[in-house]
Amino acid sequence: MAKDSTKKDTKKRKARTEEEEVVEDAREDTNFPHDVGLELHSEDEGAEADEDSEGEVDEFPEIDTRSDSEDDEDEDYEGSEENDEDEEDSEEDDDEFHIFPKAKTIISDITGQPKKVYPDIEPDYDSDSSTEDVQNRVGNVPMHWYDDLPHVGYDINGKKVLRPARGDELDKFLETVDDPSAWTSAFDKTMQSDKPLTAEELDLIRRLQQHENPDSAYDPYEPTIEWFTSKGKEEVMPLSAAAEPKRRWVPSKWEKQKVMKIVRAIRQGRIVPNKPKTSSDKPTFYAIWNEEPSTHPAPLPAPKPRLPTNAESYNPPEEYLPTEEERKKWEETEKEDRERDFLPQKYSALRLVPAYDQFIQQRFQRQLDLYLAPRIQRAKLQIDPNSLIPKLPSPNSLKPFPIYKSLSITHEKGRVRSLSVSSDGAWAVSGDESGVVSLWEVIVGKEVKRWKFEGKIGSIEWCPRTDVSFFVVGIEEKLHFLIPPYTPPTVLNATLTLLAPATLPPAPANPSPVKWNSPAASSFAVEKPILTVTLPSTSGLPKQISWHRRGDYLATVSSGEGQGGVWIHQISRRHSQAPFKKIKGSVQLVLFHPSKPNFFVATQRYVRVYNLAEQKLLKTLQPGIKWISSMDVHPLGDHLIVGGYDRKLCWFDLELSDKPYKILRYHSRAIRSVHFHPTYPLFASSSDDGSIQIFHARVYNDLMTDPLIVPLKILRGHQVKEGLGVLQIKWVPRQPWLASAGADGKVGVWCS
């Protein structure tokens, strides 16, 4: 029977759910749940539940009464619909002053079901309280600002809203007498006038005064709903009939074991209930502000990302867009070398901008930045390569220096290995490998005298003295002293007395193997050498003759092997001596220091500086050249240039170091000759590549200032013959001119 009633109940409720929607507003209990889902009982359990539920149902008999009445009401609901409608109407009348619009329930034409319809909201100023017809538009300003004015504000059109006429207290009193509803009006501040309150407002005031709920729709006397016990809503609980397990009442042995373990520990004192209080337990305080501030550097702040500039814009100005060359250059440079990691691009609209392909990469880099991750960064050299080139003065400002070949004379046979210019700069002698020595005018190039010797001419050097005029020609094992023709008589006399004195100086104590022969001065002839010095045999060709600046001593270097290579000859004493008993390596060149008694000896790799007066080695210069070919000392004596067959030219500052101050590698072939100009700040080097290079070399008296070396000019004009180019160069004293002798048999004069 209970089962039946339940079924009937659910059935009824289903039917009612729709109806309840219709009558929702009309009834007090409008918020009755539409769907409680209790009909999901399983049928088999339902039978069991019946027995249990019977008693419970009995316990709540009162609730059923309402349910029953409800049922009754439901049953004749169809018929009483009209009444409901009436009730609704009456209710609407009662609730006249409802704030919210009331919904009407009508039968839908389409579905045939009742539905609620709300009144339309007219979209005018009245539809919203905020847009109520407020005449005064001054806003929320203190109204006493208008106290002295005839108006109280302005309306929406800017017209003045005039102050309404207000009576005095007597008028007010009379009003309350005349108008029974006067007391229900309130003072409207904005309009500065009394305004009658509406019924709703009055009702609200009344409720507040009576401490009622101000909501008029609130019903404090709603009927209680037995949610879980009322008819049809009973909770049917399934219960098992199984016997209760033993563990429900037998105490747990395992628990006892655990407890006993703890008890034993307590007894044995392993667990102390309260830790003994010690002094260390007292709270300790730290004066954190007393500490010295940390000397550690503050942690590095995370680097800030660079702010985007115009170039990063998706639509940058035209001038930021890269040109075609810039784009090409950007694409060609390495990623690390790029100044920017993007190319500005122009899009007409933001929506056309494609996804940024560098996004992940950039975020990753930023994360690494924030993490202060060390990364290998190639140090970028933001240096203009041109700025590394030393600022050298323009060659035009360093004039004069030789720039063109003024004239050339030709030796028909053989290479011209040796060349010398007289100290007055007027005459030059050149000697070739066929044994011909030519004397010629420097400025005209006219050969005025020719001598012929047997064998190669190894070297030629004018005596630097100005009061005498002669030059020395070195051929195989002999040095010939020659006097040029057309010398003035006084000079000729002085030369003759120097080279062929009437009374020979006393022979030195220890005779040297070098023989000095001179014919009598009376039998002097230009064609014959006035003096011949015979070097010891097997000494070979004197390949270099080097005069001391004073012109009394001259040193010769012979090509022959053995220790007999270097000789120093003294003209006035007609004596020769070998300065070195033994010398390491083969001597290439020797030079006298222009002012000090120093002697430069160039072996194959090193230049040694000896002091001849004290007879000791001063220093050894290491040019780093594999084979020294040429050497010259600056007229001031503090600087030395050394040329090598391995194309290097080293400039030594003798005060500075044993290592070269500067190494010039400008020649493409072996350097053959170097020479300092005696007066002009110039030096030149010649090479087997057929070129002569002119350098400006200014040496300052100030020791702190480095010498200034400026390459000035490359003179080309000599032909390379059998791998040999310009073999000897000599400056013309007093003029910035250069004489050069080449393997092509030509001797040239280069003028400024």
Place this chain on the structure above:
Amino acid sequence: MSSSTTERTHPVLFTTQTTSQLPSSKFMIPVSWKRYQLSQLINKALGLGGEVGAGYVPFDFLIRGEILRSGVSLDEWCKEKAVPEEETLEIEYFESVMPPQKMSSLPHEDWVSDVECQLPGYFLTSSYDGRIRLFNYSQNLLHTIHSHEAPATCLTLIPSTTSTSTSHIIASGSLDSSTRITKISKGEEENWNTEHLASLPLHTAPISSISSNPTGTLLLTSSWDGLVGVWDTKIPSSDEVPATSVTEGRKKRRRVQEDGEEGSGEGKRKAPVNVLKSHQGRVSKAIFASGEGEGRRAYSVGFDSSIRVWDVEIGVCVDTITASNKPFLSLSQQSSSTILASSTDRTVSLYDIRLSSSSSSLSNSPIQTFLHPNTPSCITTPSTSSNQFISGSYDGIVRLWDLRSQKSALTSFKAWSGGEGSQGAATSVPKKVLSVDWNNGEGLVGIGGEGGFEVWKVSSSTNPGSK
């Protein structure tokens, strides 16, 4: 002449310094015209004869200091110089120099160091073999003077009122620093007699130049020792300078030179009137001034890059032009106010030798500079005042310049090229020109140098009307 109406024209104003003036009105010249058409126009306008033939005078045209090269049209010239079409060009016309013609070539055994063409009918050359040779116009070697044992470097003819057509006085200098005055006189049957009149012992270095004043009363010698000697040409009856130690050297020299030359007597040893000492280096050339200050002033150039103006009578340096790094080689007076000097920096520079009003010293910068491809060793100017001069250079080319045309020479010719010079061409080494002399009256230019001596005919620049 194109007569097409569409041809563009250029406004041109013709000027000239010759007597044949054109009316100074603007001409509209077709731009395609070249020198030839312009020359025809001038001829027609002057009524000299339109076509090439009798009376036709070729003209050259100078636009803005530059010669209008033949074969270059006006249009091309304007484009080259970026001259706008509307701009009026001022064209100066002058009689063109006819291409020089080689008259004769007189080979020498040795280089010719100096030539002298001022003696009508004869040429004088000094050579590096120490001899002075006399040629006549029919290329015959008339006489050889064994003047010096050493190479003769310079010679000059001393014009003398006493010298007749049969006797002339020559002064010459040598590398051995000896200077001589020699008289040659024509005897019977083309036999010329030599008489060494005097020697001028002063210098101790090779003589670089010797020159006389127009009247022939004074001589200037310059030497490598930096001295300039002033001498008169009177031949003293006895040695003015005793043969001291110098003589001793001379004796030795004589021994050196051994027998050698025919001893024709040393002549009298003259003493210098004045010695001009101021140059710091070699003096290359010293000349007397012509025109203003004649007889008193002299100019000299040297390797110390200075041009010095001397007062010969008191022997002091009146003024100095100090150029920078221009060792001068030669000097020539262009006009009474300007001198030309050639230097080893391949320029011939024109200097003003008048004192400027603002400063008391001469301007150190040249008025004009004429660039050469190689060292200009010698320059010569015509005896009559003119705008032209001739320079000889180490590249064997002799150039005729006009002062107004600074950029390019009027004409140039290569000495010792064709003919027997073919072997010179084979060596491809140009033969140096060492000396040029221009006899303006005869229109002859003598060129001495490495290849010997050559005579070229250069048509006179002066207008027949201006003579």
